Amino acid sequence: MSVSIQDVAAKANVSISTVSRVLNRRNIVNEETRKRVESAISDLGYTPNVFARGLMLRRSHILGLVLPDLHGEFYSEIIRGANLRARELGYKLMISSAAAKDDGSELMAAVADHGIVDGLAVMISEINTRIRESLKKVNIPLVVLDGDVSGVKHDSVVIDQRTGTVAMLRHLVQQCGIRRIVFVGGPITNIDTIERLSAYREVTSEVGLQVGDDVYHLDYQYDTAFELGVKRVLEWAGQEAAVFAANDEMAAGFIDAALAAGLSVPDDLSVVGFDDTRIASMTRPRLTTVRVPMSSMGAAAIDLLCQRFDDPKRHATKITLKSELVVRESCGVHDPALSTLSTI
Amino acid sequence: MSVSIQDVAAKANVSISTVSRVLNRRNIVNEETRKRVESAISDLGYTPNVFARGLMLRRSHILGLVLPDLHGEFYSEIIRGANLRARELGYKLMISSAAAKDDGSELMAAVADHGIVDGLAVMISEINTRIRESLKKVNIPLVVLDGDVSGVKHDSVVIDQRTGTVAMLRHLVQQCGIRRIVFVGGPITNIDTIERLSAYREVTSEVGLQVGDDVYHLDYQYDTAFELGVKRVLEWAGQEAAVFAANDEMAAGFIDAALAAGLSVPDDLSVVGFDDTRIASMTRPRLTTVRVPMSSMGAAAIDLLCQRFDDPKRHATKITLKSELVVRESCGVHDPALSTLSTI
DNA sequence: TACTGCGTTGAAAGCGCTCTCATCGCCGAT
């Protein structure tokens, strides 16, 4: 039923070797012969069988992408970036999710179990022994997103969250005159939260802000942030106070809580977020936040994978992407020049 | 380097045929022999080569999912549902996006070009000739999401949007006492918008509401909705007026616009949405909306594909999923009994 | 004794491709 290289060869009056040569544009094939073969190919609508090809070449041109979750603005941006770059480079993407507490079976499912992907990009929000063991068994190019797995050889793409966090805090203190910053992170074990919190502690102590009990750990969700906000917002309120949420979604919750309490953002309370997902432009006032280049992260992962194919034995590479302050309206800007950074 | 069926056979002292039999649990293999083979398999950590297997069986156990975009709450829910079900059934998912105005090349890339997927699920928001032509060439099981492509043989999963839309409109009129409903859709060519608008026209004329100029077409985005809202919201305002946006994101824009204008939602103006994405729970007041079972849609697509594998020649099947009114706070509820439907 | 049936196994033929190696004709050099 489906047309094979044999059929093409017969139609073009050549051997299958020649057809194969034309396909792979390798050893020079006589101009005239090549044309004959090519027209036979398009006449018959021939496409090489992927399996046969994969069997010989040991390459599928499929890459695996494993994320903690497939849901939400954050991950879907990564997927988008990865998908785009993969296509540019002639690869396909196979996507799958591994819950944070996954035992690693999902990972194995993505690799050995199927054995079809040429390389694997993995994002892990909480590392554990099982996952580490799974990753050790990966015997194809591996890229770890936003983290580092010790004891496993891999390339990695990380976000320099510190720069953005520091810029944010400095902006609040120096441009907005903020004297109290409440930090609301995700789970205390979350790798991103840990990093952002450490930057927070550093800068606050540096500029002499007192932190006290101003650190909370929620779950990155709008609802819990809103609830906490409803309870605390009046207590926090004050021209010199800001809430620094570890993602935009929680920040949106705080904005709405402040509004519900009759406060004005940013006049009575500044609220800033992190990530610069679409949500940051879907609040009024729009969120001042730290942009994390998610789609670039996805793209970079694909790049690293492909570079590894080209040079399997080069030393492990790490790409660091900058995070960047995006000033919008949810914090009082006293220096108008800065607002040129604003988007939309 | 990697271990093959040969190695297993040698270690277990049998022929590769026997190993193959054990793998495929087919013709009865002697109990004792089977155990020997199985332990050889796990000793060597053997996994069958996907390509060799695919070459013989013409099955990859990979399914393709093509969406208009990979971004946003809506599509990522579909992906999630599909991914989950695919895994349950022992399949992997290959995901890719095809822009609405895509010439179909993306589709072909997903299928023939790669030829690796066993079946294909496609969602098309705007059909055109090129896409239709592409789909005609698909010679593997095909499922179309949320639409119907005439002239192409395929199964389909559709959402019964009418039921939800009608329920919403009736609710507004009968429970909330609304007498004027402004409809804000997506692009006029968008298939979902068309369907919702037609239900809107039907019900409004049925209950004797005048529509007049109360129909707008935007682009499903928060920003444009907010802008339009800022201009019109005071004019619309009134206890008996509601804005019916064709997705939650636009509805969120209208809520914020109303709030910015100093109005109360729902006291001065009701705002309702469509889809019930997470955004519907991320507004204050929370959105009354129509729930579209996105993840079920993804799952159903996978189901249909697999059923088609089992019975290639059964007649085209269409699964219709119900949409459902979800009452929250963004419209005035005058009958408290109804509020039990509310989520969170 | 010969034959048939059955459970179990192995040999071997591909699946559609890539790639090495051999072949062939033709050229200029010896």
Added chain:
DNA sequence: ATCGGCGATGAGAGCGCTTTCAACGCAGTA
């Protein structure tokens, strides 16, 4: 005339698997 070199092509050997078919041993039956 003989030979080496070169461009162009074909023959054929696998890649790792599934599957058909034959073979084998061991009943049970005629």
